[in-house]
Amino acid sequence: MFSFFNPTRIFFGNDVIKDNFNYIDELGNKALIVTGKNSAKVSGALEDILSALKKLNKEWVIFDEIKENPTYDLIEKGKKVGLNENVDFVIGIGGGSPMDASKAISILIANDFLSVEELYNGDYDVALPIVEVPTTSGTGSEVTQYSVLTSMEGKKAGFSSEVNFPDVCFIDPKYTLKLSKALTLTTAIDALSHAVEGSISTKATDISDLMAKESIKLIKENLMNSLDNLDNIKYRENLSKASMLAGMVIAQTGTTLPHSLGYSVTVKYGVRHGIATAIFLPNVLKKIEKENPKKLNVLKNVFESLENFENFLNEVGIFNNLPKLKEEDIISFSNTVIKSSHVKVTPATFTVEDIKKLYLEVFE
Incomplete structure (x- = not known):
């Protein structure tokens, strides 16, 4: 038995806002x-969103202060802007950070008595309507119910x-054409992590x-080509599709241990999220292969072996220029990770000593 739930209306392709903006009309x-x-x-x-809003005779206010790994204070500020301006729907434009922030802000405006911290309690059942427009091909936030924020103490958690599912998303691959090589890599690798982690x-x-397999296949076949041809729209289209599919995967499964391992590395050492997650995949997968080998069937169907998968990650360069972690941070990170929900859905046994070993193996 299984269930599947994803209520987001998806528009994918060239000029999707221009051709389908009427779906915004009923939202507010x-x-x-x-x-x-x-x-x-x-x-x-x-520009495309503002053109659509003008045609629909909608008003808007822009809150453009979202930074990478958005913090609680920025979310509270966005909430205040929304309440003061009497907005009745929210549009997120950007990578995972603006989209995740827009979801959190939509809930807080609809439930103005809540603090950001109380979003994690789940004691609410309404949000303002949400529209998402991704400009990267990595997080898949445009089709998930998740929002990842960073506390003022530097703890990153989702x-x-x-009610966090967007009502509508517009995925136009042309919005990713201006991404740098570094951002193209880290966002696509984030999508790959989502697909692989969802499959295990x-x-x-x-x-x-099924969706995870197709996402992994698309990234395998298009990432290197895209890195060598940044302005090729076909490769960008396939990476955008892979990201969307991977987002739909984790909307059902959530993420697993590599994501939890990577959060603190991102916040404290500045390693971009996609890289900080994917660097842990090979060694986590090796332990799963020993204890629960069937869980690697999806990945091996595409890459044939773990060795080929690790070679791919090496080839695209995710292990280059990693920082050296302080011993006390490894201990602190490990104690946090072992308590995370990600451990429970990872199909192998991990102790806190295993977690420390994973950090040491990657950052030796």
């Missing part, structure tokens, strides 16, 4: 546009709620495995 009358300083403008996504999760289903 005044939008809060949540984004960062640059990507929405540079990609052309903001929360999940069905104890929550995986037949449907999620």
